[in-house]
Amino acid sequence: MWDSIKEFASGFFVTGDPLIYGADVAIVMTLIAVVSVLTYFKRWTWLWREWLTTVDHKRIGIMYVIASLLMLFRGGVDALLMRTQLAVPNNDFLTPEHYNAIFTTHGVIMILFMAMPLMFGLFNLVVPLQIGARDVAFPFLNSLSFWLFFWGAMLFNMSFVIGGSPDAGWLSYPPLSEMSHSPGVGQDFYIWGIQISGIGSLMTGINFIVTILKMRAPGMKLFKMPMFSWSVLSSCLTIIMAFPILTVTLALLFIDRYFGAHFFTLDGGGNPMMYINLIWMWGHPEVYIVILPGFGIVSEVVATFSRKRLFGYKSMVFALMCIAVFSFFTWAHHFFTMGSGADVNIFFAISTMIIAIPTGVKVFNWIFTMYRGRVSFPTPMLWVMGLILCFVVGGMTGVMLSVAPADFQFHNSYFLIAHFHQVLIGGVVFSYFAGLYYWWPKVFGFKLNEKIGKWAFWLWNIGFYVCFMPQYAVGLMGMTRRVSTYGWDTGWWGMNLVSTIGGFIMGIAFLFQVWQILHSIKFMERDTTGDPWGGRTLEWSIPSPAPHYNFALTPIVDGRDPWWEEKLRRERGEAPKAQPPLEPIHMPKNSGIPFIMSFCWFLAGFGLVFNWLWIAIPGFIGVAACMLAHSFNYNTDYYIPVDEIERTEAAARGAV
Ligand code: HEM
Numbered sequence: 001m002w003d004s005i006k007e008f009a010s011g012f013f014v015t016g017d018p019l020i021y022g023a024d025v026a027i028v029m030t031l032i033a034v035v036s037v038l039t040y041f042k043r044w045t046w047l048w049r050e051w052l053t054t055v056d057h058k059r060i061g062i063m064y065v066i067a068s069l070l071m072l073f074r075g076g077v078d079a080l081l082m083r084t085q086l087a088v089p090n091n092d093f094l095t096p097e098h099y100n101a102i103f104t105t106h107g108v109i110m111i112l113f114m115a116m117p118l119m120f121g122l123f124n125l126v127v128p129l130q131i132g133a134r135d136v137a138f139p140f141l142n143s144l145s146f147w148l149f150f151w152g153a154m155l156f157n158m159s160f161v162i163g164g165s166p167d168a169g170w171l172s173y174p175p176l177s178e179m180s181h182s183p184g185v186g187q188d189f190y191i192w193g194i195q196i197s198g199i200g201s202l203m204t205g206i207n208f209i210v211t212i213l214k215m216r217a218p219g220m221k222l223f224k225m226p227m228f229s230w231s232v233l234s235s236c237l238t239i240i241m242a243f244p245i246l247t248v249t250l251a252l253l254f255i256d257r258y259f260g261a262h263f264f265t266l267d268g269g270g271n272p273m274m275y276i277n278l279i280w281m282w283g284h285p286e287v288y289i290v291i292l293p294g295f296g297i298v299s300e301v302v303a304t305f306s307r308k309r310l311f312g313y314k315s316m317v318f319a320l321m322c323i324a325v326f327s328f329f330t331w332a333h334h335f336f337t338m339g340s341g342a343d344v345n346i347f348f349a350i351s352t353m354i355i356a357i358p359t360g361v362k363v364f365n366w367i368f369t370m371y372r373g374r375v376s377f378p379t380p381m382l383w384v385m386g387l388i389l390c391f392v393v394g395g396m397t398g399v400m401l402s403v404a405p406a407d408f409q410f411h412n413s414y415f416l417i418a419h420f421h422q423v424l425i426g427g428v429v430f431s432y433f434a435g436l437y438y439w440w441p442k443v444f445g446f447k448l449n450e451k452i453g454k455w456a457f458w459l460w461n462i463g464f465y466v467c468f469m470p471q472y473a474v475g476l477m478g479m480t481r482r483v484s485t486y487g488w489d490t491g492w493w494g495m496n497l498v499s500t501i502g503g504f505i506m507g508i509a510f511l512f513q514v515w516q517i518l519h520s521i522k523f524m525e526r527d528t529t530g531d532p533w534g535g536r537t538l539e540w541s542i543p544s545p546a547p548h549y550n551f552a553l554t555p556i557v558d559g560r561d562p563w564w565e566e567k568l569r570r571e572r573g574e575a576p577k578a579q580p581p582l583e584p585i586h587m588p589k590n591s592g593i594p595f596i597m598s599f600c601w602f603l604a605g606f607g608l609v610f611n612w613l614w615i616a617i618p619g620f621i622g623v624a625a626c627m628l629a630h631s632f633n634y635n636t637d638y639y640i641p642v643d644e645i646e647r648t649e650a651a652a653r654g655a656v
């Protein structure tokens with residue numbers, strides 16, 4: 001009996017590595033700490049009522065941001081473990097197997113569980129406020145999206161201590177990801193973690209498209225919409241076209257692994273290249289899904305801190321949409337070396353280069369917006385400056401990679417690693433940071449400390465270049481990606497050591513940001529104006545943090561920068577427009593179903609990972625029961641009475 005328990009446990013829990021035992025202890029301690037704090041301060045009902053069941057887009061946005069910053073921490077620790085291993089030749093800090101697992105979890109976590117949720121967090125925090133809406137179109141669905149992401153991410157992260165991590169790379173190419181080469185459960189965690197959260201992403205895409213198309217304030221025609229909302233629309237259109245491809249691809253891989261089909265194995269008539277085409281038909285648009293909203297953020301920040309209208313509004317919109325469409329026709333640039341021939345390669349090389357044109361249009365528009373503006377450089381604008389420099393250089397190296405014959409040299413080398421980190425960190429992460437710093441006061445009612453923020457900015461930037469510039473060189477010298485170590489004779493060690501130092505500088509920069517947040521919570525003054533930066537769009541016209549219902553009166557819009565124009569009117573001393581009387585506001589009720597249903601998905605996924613139907617089937621029954629329960633629930637909304645709105649507004653304005 002004891003022996004069989006021991007045998008089960010040694011297969012079930014990941015064992016044998018001191019790093020993992022350390023992590024086990026840390027996880028258990030953190031769980032105990034969280035549970036005790038919640039119990040001691042009697043916060044369980046508060047947690048359930050105010051957060052876990054909330055359908056308020058602002059709170060869902062905050063939860064997305066917190067979760068994604070935790071994931072940035074985990075992905076960052078993975079990155080630093082790899083950089084430590086690569087710092088010196090012939091290092092044995094990580095075994096090759098462990099290294100494989102870490103680059104896989106690092107890549108998946110950074111893209112799917114850090115960049116995506118941080119982006120969704122910003123969508124939630126900003127879009128309804130910016131277009132003058134009370135919430136998103138489908139608040140219940142919005143909460144379901146969040147919890148599907150959350151439990152999908154939990155399932156994926158669990159593989160670290162239970163069952164074993166996936167280790168076939170962030171896109172899990174077959175044959176490596178097939179049963180024959182990966183008989184463990186890591187790939188199944190990969191499939192189900194991503195499937196579950198991917199469904200959430202698809203629903204968010206639908207939700208925000210409908211929100212933007214249907215819920216704009218009266219008078220806000222499409223071409224008067226703020227640029228961030230446009231960028232969200234372009235990103236969400238890309239999501240709804242691309243994510244179904246991912247879902248199907250992973251479903252086929254699951255069928256291969258679970259039922260022994262041969263979609264992607266050569267025996268039985270399948271073909272691994274089919275998987276690689278499919279996954280990149282999602283994967284390339286995916287990188288544009290995460291960068292497009294970044295472009296929107298930059299456009300907002302540049303206009304605000306140049307005190308000017310955004311230059312070239314229509315060309316910006318056109319560029320966003322062009323990029324969204326073209327992103328679907330470039331996928332094969334990820335495997336020019338596959339042997340599909342010169343004609344195919346030329347098509348994909350040219351389509352890739354074409355994307356540089358609308359991207360260039362955007363960069364020039366930002367620069368022209370600043371030209372002759374009254375430009376100031378608080379932290380959000382600093383991040384934008386860092387982004388423009390870094391993203392342009394990263395984009396240029398992308399154009400180099402798109403030259404198909406040259407790519408035979410660059411492919412899967414550290415040159416590629418440097419390129420995509422430059423656009424992902426210098427583009428995606430920097431722009432989201434700009435957005436986070438910019439909208440932070442709107443969300444929490446106080447600014448972040450500028451001084452510590454500037455330290456963090458410079459450390460991130462210096463760390464970035466120190467880390468990734470040497471990688472271009474070492475890539476051209478022949479170092480390939482996904483190698484866990486190298487010898488003295490390669491001549492790569494100097495560059496790698498420098499690169500590792502840069503990685504740790506970025507780690508320190510992240511710690512500065514944590515300190516910045518904690519310090520600001522304690523010491524920063526409350527923003528009583530609702531408009532700390534001199535903003536241009538509707539979100540700055542209401543108090544910070546926004547009241548539960550956002551706008552007491554639905555705003556009526558007649559220009560592109562409605563709040564800016566309103567402020568000008570007030571400066572000129574024009575009489576404010578007559579306001580209609582307040583009316584009761586129709587709001588959605590909280591619901592526990594999204595949380596419970598997503599947890600049931602988690603159980604189903606966990607059961608399928610271990611092939612334990614006694615967990616999977618109840619999980620699926622739970623999902624179905626939640627759907628039924630929600631279908632027959634008619635008690636989903638309520639009205640906020642006028643006197644309560646008056647009290648809330650008076651309290652918020654009283655602070656002004
Ligand atoms: C602190 C900054 C970061 C450092 C030092 C870092 C470092 C690394 C390293 C050492 C690798 C493995 C290279 C290899 O052996 O092939 C890697 C891979 C990767 N990284 Fe990062 N990274 C960072 C941030 C990010 C961010 C922010 C993202 C995405 C938003 C990202 C996405 C990826 C992806 C997709 C891979 C490929 C994984 C694979 O080969 O399957 N990284 N990174």
Ligand SMILES: [Cu+2]
Pocket residue numbers: 283284330331333334
């Ligand atoms: Cu691509």
